[in-house]
Amino acid sequence: MTRSQIINTLIEHYGYKTYLEIGVNTPAQPGWNFDSVKIDLKHGVDPNEKVNADFKMTSDEFFEKQINMKYDVIFIDGLHLFEQVYKDIINSLKWLNENGTIIVHDTNPLLEKTQRRSHMPGPWHGDVWKAILKIRMEEAGISIYTVDTDEGCTVIQKGSQKLFEVENNQIDVYNFTFLNSHRKNVLNLITVKDFKKIMGINNPIKESLKHLKKKYYRGIIKKIYRKIKSPSGK
Numbered sequence: 001m002t003r004s005q006i007i008n009t010l011i012e013h014y015g016y017k018t019y020l021e022i023g024v025n026t027p028a029q030p031g032w033n034f035d036s037v038k039i040d041l042k043h044g045v046d047p048n049e050k051v052n053a054d055f056k057m058t059s060d061e062f063f064e065k066q067i068n069m070k071y072d073v074i075f076i077d078g079l080h081l082f083e084q085v086y087k088d089i090i091n092s093l094k095w096l097n098e099n100g101t102i103i104v105h106d107t108n109p110l111l112e113k114t115q116r117r118s119h120m121p122g123p124w125h126g127d128v129w130k131a132i133l134k135i136r137m138e139e140a141g142i143s144i145y146t147v148d149t150d151e152g153c154t155v156i157q158k159g160s161q162k163l164f165e166v167e168n169n170q171i172d173v174y175n176f177t178f179l180n181s182h183r184k185n186v187l188n189l190i191t192v193k194d195f196k197k198i199m200g201i202n203n204p205i206k207e208s209l210k211h212l213k214k215k216y217y218r219g220i221i222k223k224i225y226r227k228i229k230s231p232s233g234k
């Protein structure tokens with residue numbers, strides 16, 4: 001599933017109407033998201049001059065001076081640095097409708113080099129994952145899980161979670177080695193299949209195959225039963 005499909009699934013499931021994207025980029029971005037989102041009202045924030053965003057400014061400027069409504073969905077995909085993403089999440093929680101959803105992109109880096117703080121060409125996740133870890137350790141009043149797809153899509157809603165704890169507080173948790181050995185727990189990682197289950201989506205092809213199989217076996221059982229009842233075939 002792509003990030004756009006995750007977002008659209010949430011929109012459809014909850015009947016959301018309003019959407020904010022932090023970090024929009026241009027259609028040249030692989031799998032560009034903004035145009036694929038199907039919702040009544042969309043706003044984008046991006047300071048890049050080349051980007052056609054509704055608010056040409058940083059997310060900090062937007063949250064400080066420009067924002068004037070709450071949103072159902074906020075997609076965070078701006079500056080990929082720990083402290084910025086953490087700030088974006090905290091600000092978004094303030095401007096999220098009660099039953100709304102925040103999605104954070106690029107939260108599941110598989111290689112040490114793509115999660116470094118210096119921007120690099122090619123896939124760059126930055127240390128976004130550390131913001132998820134901080135939220136997992138400190139914010140009890142949210143529910144949070146990460147769908148293991150499209151570089152990691154973390155879904156945050158108002159609710160409750162069991163905080164992530166480390167037994168030995170001398171350990172440096174903000175370290176890739178730690179992420180690698182505690183990935184499932186740090187990110188509360190779930191599969192796409194699990195996400196679909198949460199969203200109540202069944203695979204229609206699988207469902208109809210199951211139905212056909214049932215029908216087929218029922219037919220065979222009926223034939224055997226008839227044969228036993230009347231072996232001569234009468």
Ligand SMILES: C[S@@+](CC[C@H](N)C(=O)[O-])C[C@H]1O[C@@H](n2cnc3c(N)ncnc32)[C@H](O)[C@@H]1O
Nearest residue numbers: 023024025032033046047048058059077078079
């Ligand atoms: C990875 S791209 C966004 C991709 C887009 N969300 C998508 O899925 O197609 C990151 C964007 O964040 C923007 N950005 C960088 N710093 C930002 C900030 N402080 N606030 C908001 N956007 C920022 C960049 O200009 C860039 O266009």
